[in-house]
Amino acid sequence: MQLHEDISSGRVESVLREFAGEIYQKPPLRASVKREIRKRRIYSVDILEIDGRRVLFKVGCQAGTYVRKLVSDIGEVLGSGAHMSELRRTRAGPFTEERGLCTLYDVLNAYTSFNETKNETQLREIVKPMEEAFEYIPKIYIRDSAVDAICHGADLAIPGIVKLDSHIAEKAPVAIFTLKGEIVALAKALLSTEQIMDQEKGLAAKTIRVTMPTETYPRMWRSKTSKPL
Numbered sequence: 257m258q259l260h261e262d263i264s265s266g267r268v269e270s271v272l273r274e275f276a277g278e279i280y281q282k283p284p285l286r287a288s289v290k291r292e293i294r295k296r297r298i299y300s301v302d303i304l305e306i307d308g309r310r311v312l313f314k315v316g317c318q319a320g321t322y323v324r325k326l327v328s329d330i331g332e333v334l335g336s337g338a339h340m341s342e343l344r345r346t347r348a349g350p351f352t353e354e355r356g357l358c359t360l361y362d363v364l365n366a367y368t369s370f371n372e373t374k375n376e377t378q379l380r381e382i383v384k385p386m387e388e389a390f391e392y393i394p395k396i397y398i399r400d401s402a403v404d405a406i407c408h409g410a411d412l413a414i415p416g417i418v419k420l421d422s423h424i425a426e427k428a429p430v431a432i433f434t435l436k437g438e439i440v441a442l443a444k445a446l447l448s449t450e451q452i453m454d455q456e457k458g459l460a461a462k463t464i465r466v467t468m469p470t471e472t473y474p475r476m477w478r479s480k481t482s483k484p485l
Contacts (some may be wrong), residue, residue: 257327259309261336268311271333272301275326284325296321310341319349351384352393358382386467387439390431394421397433398440403473404483406432408438410477412461414452424449430461434473441466 259268275298282293299316306312315323324340331338351357366378398406402416412432424430426448432440443461452460 257311257313257330257338258341259311259331259334259336259338262309263334263336265306267334269303269307271330272313273301274333275330276301277324279329280327281322281325283322284328287322289320294320298326311338314346316347350388356384387433387437390439390442393429393431393442394424394445395431395433395444397435398426400435400473401476403434403440403468404475405468405477406463407466407468407470407472408477409463409466411446411463412443412456413458414455414460417452417460420449420452422449424452426451429464432461432463437457438468440468443468 278295278297280293280297280298283289283291285291297318298321299318300314301316303311304314315326316324317323323343327340328339345357346353348357363382366382369378370376371391396412396417397419398412398416399418404411405416406412418435424445424447426445428445430443430445432443434440441463442465445461446459447455447461
C-alpha cells in the first residue's frame, strides 16, 4: 500500500485492525461483477513492514474481496488516501505457494519441456487432480448405483448416501464424491448431517454443478420420471 501522505506507524496499525471482520465493499469501476455494495469478511490483517509511505501487509480475506478497493478504503479512513502498488497472492483455498500455486512462467516452462522431451513430470507437478480443490468443502459419499443419476443432474436422495462428513450445515455447499474418492458434483445441502442421519427418505442435497461425465459409472436408473437415487 502506497500512502499519499505521511502517517504515523501507530495510526496505520490502528486503522488496519479496524478492517478485520465483516466489511461492506463496492467493487471498483473496472470489475467483472455488478457494482453494488456487498459484504465480505476479512479474516486477518498483519503489517509486515512500514517504510515511509509504503506499507507491506498480509491480508486473509473471503473470496471476491477486491484488495485494491480495500487499500483505497483504508487510505480514506486514514485521511491521506492510498493506492495499491503491488499485489501477491500467496494462497487460494487449499492451494499455497508451497503447495499447488504456480506462475504462468512455470506453466510455460513445463509445457515447453513436455513438447521437447515428452516427459510429463513437470506438467503433473502443476496440473492437480480436481479433487484437491474440494479439501475444505464438506463431503457426501454416495453409492455407485447413484453416481450416473447425479451425473445427469438428479438431486441426491438419502438412500443413495453411504457416508458423510459430520459438519454439514443446511443450505451450505457440499461436494458429492464416489466411494473411490472421485468428485461427482457440487451441491447445496438441503439437510444438516444430523437431519440426514435421522431420516431414511427424502432429498439430502440439490445438485448445482456436475463435474463427472455421464456414463463414467453404469447407468442404474430407468427413466426421467424415476426417483432420485
